[in-house]
Amino acid sequence: MSLNILVLAKQVPDTRNVGKDAMTAEGTVNRAALPAIFNPEDLNALEQALRLKDKHPGSTVTVLTMGPFRAAEVIREALYRGADKGYVLSDRAFAGSDTLATSYALSCAIRNLPQLDVIVCGRQAIDGDTAQVGPQVAEKLGMAQITYAEEILSVEKGRIRVKRRIEKGIEVLEGKLPMLVTVNGSAPACRPRNARLLMKYKYARIPNELQAANEDYISLNNSREFLHIGEWNVNDIVCEPAELGLSGSPTKVKKVENVVFQAKESKTLTDNDTEIEALIQELISNHTIG
Amino acid sequence: MANFYTEHPELRFHLNHPLMRHIVNLKERQFAEKDCCDTAPQNFEDAMDSYDKVLELTGEICSEIIGPNAEDVDHDGPSLVDGHVKYAPGTAENLDALIKAGLMGITLPRKYNGLNFPIVPYIMCADMVSAVDAGFTNIWGLQDCAETIHEFASEDQKERFLTRVCAGETMAMDLTEPDAGSDLQAVMLKATYNEADGYWYLNGVKRFITNGDGDIALVLARSEDGTKDGRGLSMFIYDKRDGGVTVRRIENKMGIKGSPTCELVFRNAKAELCGDRKLGLIKYVMSLMNGARLGIAAQSVGVSQAAYNEALAYAKDRKQFGKAIIEFPAVFQMLGLMKAKLDASRTMLYETARFVDIYKTWGQIAEERKLEPAEREEMKRYQRLADACTPVAKGLSSEFCNQNAYDSLQIHGGSGFMKDYPIERIYRDARITSIYEGTTQLQVVAAIRHVTTGTYLNMMRQYEQDPTSPELTGLRETLKGLADTYEASAADVMEHKNNDYVDFQARRLVEMAGYILMSHLLVSDASRDVMFRVSAEVFTQFTVGEVAKHANIIAGGKPDEMTKYTKCMMAKV
Numbered sequence: 131m132s133l134n135i136l137v138l139a140k141q142v143p144d145t146r147n148v149g150k151d152a153m154t155a156e157g158t159v160n161r162a163a164l165p166a167i168f169n170p171e172d173l174n175a176l177e178q179a180l181r182l183k184d185k186h187p188g189s190t191v192t193v194l195t196m197g198p199f200r201a202a203e204v205i206r207e208a209l210y211r212g213a214d215k216g217y218v219l220s221d222r223a224f225a226g227s228d229t230l231a232t233s234y235a236l237s238c239a240i241r242n243l244p245q246l247d248v249i250v251c252g253r254q255a256i257d258g259d260t261a262q263v264g265p266q267v268a269e270k271l272g273m274a275q276i277t278y279a280e281e282i283l284s285v286e287k288g289r290i291r292v293k294r295r296i297e298k299g300i301e302v303l304e305g306k307l308p309m310l311v312t313v314n315g316s317a318p319a320c321r322p323r324n325a326r327l328l329m330k331y332k333y334a335r336i337p338n339e340l341q342a343a344n345e346d347y348i349s350l351n352n353s354r355e356f357l358h359i360g361e362w363n364v365n366d367i368v369c370e371p372a373e374l375g376l377s378g379s380p381t382k383v384k385k386v387e388n389v390v391f392q393a394k395e396s397k398t399l400t401d402n403d404t405e406i407e408a409l410i411q412e413l414i415s416n417h418t419i420g
Numbered sequence: 421m422a423n424f425y426t427e428h429p430e431l432r433f434h435l436n437h438p439l440m441r442h443i444v445n446l447k448e449r450q451f452a453e454k455d456c457c458d459t460a461p462q463n464f465e466d467a468m469d470s471y472d473k474v475l476e477l478t479g480e481i482c483s484e485i486i487g488p489n490a491e492d493v494d495h496d497g498p499s500l501v502d503g504h505v506k507y508a509p510g511t512a513e514n515l516d517a518l519i520k521a522g523l524m525g526i527t528l529p530r531k532y533n534g535l536n537f538p539i540v541p542y543i544m545c546a547d548m549v550s551a552v553d554a555g556f557t558n559i560w561g562l563q564d565c566a567e568t569i570h571e572f573a574s575e576d577q578k579e580r581f582l583t584r585v586c587a588g589e590t591m592a593m594d595l596t597e598p599d600a601g602s603d604l605q606a607v608m609l610k611a612t613y614n615e616a617d618g619y620w621y622l623n624g625v626k627r628f629i630t631n632g633d634g635d636i637a638l639v640l641a642r643s644e645d646g647t648k649d650g651r652g653l654s655m656f657i658y659d660k661r662d663g664g665v666t667v668r669r670i671e672n673k674m675g676i677k678g679s680p681t682c683e684l685v686f687r688n689a690k691a692e693l694c695g696d697r698k699l700g701l702i703k704y705v706m707s708l709m710n711g712a713r714l715g716i717a718a719q720s721v722g723v724s725q726a727a728y729n730e731a732l733a734y735a736k737d738r739k740q741f742g743k744a745i746i747e748f749p750a751v752f753q754m755l756g757l758m759k760a761k762l763d764a765s766r767t768m769l770y771e772t773a774r775f776v777d778i779y780k781t782w783g784q785i786a787e788e789r790k791l792e793p794a795e796r797e798e799m800k801r802y803q804r805l806a807d808a809c810t811p812v813a814k815g816l817s818s819e820f821c822n823q824n825a826y827d828s829l830q831i832h833g834g835s836g837f838m839k840d841y842p843i844e845r846i847y848r849d850a851r852i853t854s855i856y857e858g859t860t861q862l863q864v865v866a867a868i869r870h871v872t873t874g875t876y877l878n879m880m881r882q883y884e885q886d887p888t889s890p891e892l893t894g895l896r897e898t899l900k901g902l903a904d905t906y907e908a909s910a911a912d913v914m915e916h917k918n919n920d921y922v923d924f925q926a927r928r929l930v931e932m933a934g935y936i937l938m939s940h941l942l943v944s945d946a947s948r949d950v951m952f953r954v955s956a957e958v959f960t961q962f963t964v965g966e967v968a969k970h971a972n973i974i975a976g977g978k979p980d981e982m983t984k985y986t987k988c989m990m991a992k993v
Contacts, residue, residue, distance in 0.1 A: 323521065325474045325522035325523055328473055346462070356458070
């Protein structure tokens, strides 16, 4: 049975290697100082989607991302690994979205796509760490969901079996399709980019990127359907504008505090064992170590 | 993410050599497939961009997967299960990653699902893989045996086997036997033709076979009953799916422990003839070995790089007498020379790869159409250059690789002797490079005729004309003088008309020629990119010293000299 699979992916600033200029003075993320990457757990999700496609020949893996135009890079990265098609949902109207507004916009965009069997997405993005968007998309689409998945074990006769990582072990759940699955970082890493796919898709672009491109590959892009990455703005989806962007986002940041590490008091120790022993005891008792 | 390719800008520099335009044009037949194949390049820039991107993805796999697995692979090694090889878990993971990344059959044509890349970017992948795990290079790098099938097998065999190589099946070349090592004429494995089914059946034993349990093997066997020399040998393709070959043992080696070196037993193993009978050794093994030697040259350069990187990091980190040891002249002198030898062997490696690319591609074009006289002439010229450079690239780079591994361990001091640092493994891995696919001594045998016929001297005179930036003309002048010295030494040795004496002095002459040529290449590199300026200076200085040393010994020598050595060797105190 061939499946229609959707992967939700996000381009995020790489917060794993944060330097001292990672935050601006105003306390927001300094995006210029951090490289934009494929959200790591979305790559785990993509791998699960691609494995389903391997097991069910004829399946299609579509990738959807919401973000600025340059988020098309995430789609290309997915195409290089075996995805079939991608869409970038991009509009100023989405700026300032919290998880609720994001999941609303995504769910409206998903209604543009043919009937899906499985939606997979990463558990959470490393910039927000909320783990809310996946579950909210499922709710808005009226779809069942399985979160914290480590492996999609099988899809057979309209049912899906998923191995799930929980606090004290693992459990296996089974449910009816369609199903949204959020995937944990402990799931298998995504396969590498493939040399042939890389050469095939390196000129894949959204229309907006093509405007800035040189003549040579505009004609190439026009003549090859597979090089077209879909680009949707607010007019391409059926939605209630008030529920988008800032106006659709009940989450408001009231205050941002910069955490500054500063020693308030200092202690000088001499190098004898009793004083060091006492310090160790103190640090253990106030839970700094141990 | 760590990426070996982007962290070593020398690689991108060598990829972007001016001769690449010609190579790409030939390889892509003027971009004939651009409209019919999704992955074919549109033009030169597009092709180079693809090579660059694929090298970048290879660099990422090297740094993120293969490198981190190297220590475990060295420790675990392969195991023998029911007469077959089971790779170490890390090896299996490495191979899986490279197959998924589509990095098998890199140089094969697209019609067999290859990438149709020139040899230069393929060798660059081998250079990188070797730097992070030399042993793994053997398993992955044996894909270049496919070139022999591509060159000499029938179209039907190509269809069947090359597509499987491109899909990720591994290869082996089964040449060596217990009594046939450097002397392959002594191969005894018996091939018997069966009239009934039209297949050949192989019986006998092969030894020291790298990746001996690979999916597809090229086997050298005696097809002509009653013969004793190379003219009775033919090349066969053995398909593991047919069975008949078992692994009797996996050798316990000093280094490259992740690479399974097998003793194989052939019991009526079904095989098919590759190419023509009786040409197995004389034609096909020679071609196979030239490709393999270039691969070992790449492996040597990669291991050299790894040794240098480890030494540099350790010397910066290690503090003695109140400062980092890199600040001591005794240490920075070693590191400087290590880097110069590394750059010298790498520039020779890619120069050779370009020569091979040009003549091999003309050879492939000749299968499609008749070559024009000028084209045929170019093919022959580059083949001669490739033949002259391959033994220098393999022989001298593998020696430099060993020297760098030795010096790197020395810089680590006592810590280097412990199992705690990677240099211990690199040192053991380096050792085989100057032995297999022809020892350094045999590379010298292959190279010496290019001393006697003047190929190397002509190359030097040619390089003297290369574009040289003004601040480097002094180095070129020095090298011109060294070429004169070399010419005189060669004439001096040949004057005696004594072949044994030529062999006796051959190593010295080949080293002189090789070092001068490498120096020229570095001066040319430095003229294109200032990154190589100091390497060119340091290596030329090294060359001045070596040439003078060898010239001195040769100047005072004559054939009688040899008996001194034979007597000295046997002398009892």
